[in-house]
Amino acid sequence: MSAPTISHLGIAVKDLDAAIRLWSLALGRGPSLVTEVADQKVKVAVFPAGPTGGGRIELVAPTSPDSPVSRFLATRGEGLHHVCIYVDDIEAHLRQFKSAGVRLIDETPRLGAEGHRIAFVHPSGMNGVLLELEERSGKL
Amino acid sequence: MSAPTISHLGIAVKDLDAAIRLWSLALGRGPSLVTEVADQKVKVAVFPAGPTGGGRIELVAPTSPDSPVSRFLATRGEGLHHVCIYVDDIEAHLRQFKSAGVRLIDETPRLGAEGHRIAFVHPSGMNGVLLELEERSGKL
Numbered sequence: 001m002s003a004p005t006i007s008h009l010g011i012a013v014k015d016l017d018a019a020i021r022l023w024s025l026a027l028g029r030g031p032s033l034v035t036e037v038a039d040q041k042v043k044v045a046v047f048p049a050g051p052t053g054g055g056r057i058e059l060v061a062p063t064s065p066d067s068p069v070s071r072f073l074a075t076r077g078e079g080l081h082h083v084c085i086y087v088d089d090i091e092a093h094l095r096q097f098k099s100a101g102v103r104l105i106d107e108t109p110r111l112g113a114e115g116h117r118i119a120f121v122h123p124s125g126m127n128g129v130l131l132e133l134e135e136r137s138g139k140l
Numbered sequence: 141m142s143a144p145t146i147s148h149l150g151i152a153v154k155d156l157d158a159a160i161r162l163w164s165l166a167l168g169r170g171p172s173l174v175t176e177v178a179d180q181k182v183k184v185a186v187f188p189a190g191p192t193g194g195g196r197i198e199l200v201a202p203t204s205p206d207s208p209v210s211r212f213l214a215t216r217g218e219g220l221h222h223v224c225i226y227v228d229d230i231e232a233h234l235r236q237f238k239s240a241g242v243r244l245i246d247e248t249p250r251l252g253a254e255g256h257r258i259a260f261v262h263p264s265g266m267n268g269v270l271l272e273l274e275e276r277s278g279k280l
Contacts, residue, residue: 005190006146006197009223013267025240026233026261026271027225050145050226055195057146057223059267079268080220083149083197085167086190093166100165121166127153127199128219131166 005086006055007134008046012072012081016061020045023059031059037113041067044113055084082120084132090117093133097121109135145226146195147274148186152212152221156201160185163199171199177253181207184253195224222260224272230257233273237261249275 013019016034023045024030031045041064047057060081062070072081087093090109097104102125112118112134121131153159156174163185164170171185181204187197200221202210212221227233230249237244242265252258252274261271 006149006195009146009149011267011269019267022240022242022266025236025242026266028227055146076216077268079263080223083220087168096165100162102162102165123219126162126166127151127159128217129151 007084007086007132008056008058009083010058010060010081011079012069012076013059013061013078014073016043016045016059019059019061023047023057027057035113036063039113040069042069082130082132084118084134086136087133088136090119090133090135094119097125102126109133147224147226147272148196148198149223150198150200150221151219152209152216153199153201153218154213156183156185156199159199159201163187163197167197175253176203179253180209182209222270222272224258224274226276227273228276230259230273230275234259237265242266249273 020031020034027047029047032048033046034043035046036043042060042062045059049056060069062073064070069081094104094107094109103122104119105122106119109117109119117135119133121133123130160171160174167187169187172188173186174183176183182200182202185199189196200209202213204210209221234244234247234249243262244259245262246259249257249259257275259273261273263270
């Protein structure tokens with residue numbers, strides 16, 4: 001298996017518009033997309049990867065008090081929220097984690113917002129990091 | 141300015157050896173380098189970027205109770221610690237942040253472990269994210 005690549009990094013924020021202004025300054029450009037993910041009750045601003053294909057940076061703000069991101073903000077405050085890595089075979093990855101006793105949020109893959117198969121690994125199993133796996137389709 | 145690219149993502153951990161075993165499973169390979177950064181009183185395990193050049197993942201464990209990472213672990217616990225992005229002109233970036241009233245840790249660049257110019261932006265100014273800027277030298 002080749003070394004996985006960072007798909008994106010999620011940052012939990014309270015005020016999406018203010019955060020977009022700030023991160024546009026940091027990243028030298030505005031977001032390529034601002035969209036709502038109804039499933040997760042969040043709005044997301046996507047800053048695309050640079051020309052060499054590194055990961056995207058996504059600002060994530062809750063649209064409802066019962067969004068998972070609202071719960072994160074209430075307990076941890078704003079900050080780095082999750083990292084998503086591409087994997088070749090998501091089911092093989094989940095099996096390996098399970099054999100190693102790592103706690104999973106998703107025992108089986110589900111469809112992400114962009115139609116790829118994704119699964120979350122619980123932070124308690126990964127040094128406090130909420131890890132998302134995303135199955136790459138074809139060559140990156 | 142081109143869109144900045146993620147240089148690396150730092151994860152604060154307590155037990156480096158245990159974390160290396162876990163993240164080797166997640167990333168499908170072992171670290172390419174395990175080294176001590178005396179300046180920061182940390183040991184770092186570096187998992188290189190994938191073949192498409194995305195960012196590295198670095199596990200960071202303190203070697204002393206007065207390491208900045210020990211303080212982070214005491215207050216926040218293990219988890220995502222910082223993100224580093226490449227920038228073309230680090231001084232121009234710092235000036236822009238300063239004009240926008242963003243709090244800086246480093247007002248002027250300093251030399252990082254690998255000899256590149258780096259500077260940290262304070263998490264209080266960046267939605268709780270400890271942001272590192274790294275000046276790229278030549279083409280990535």
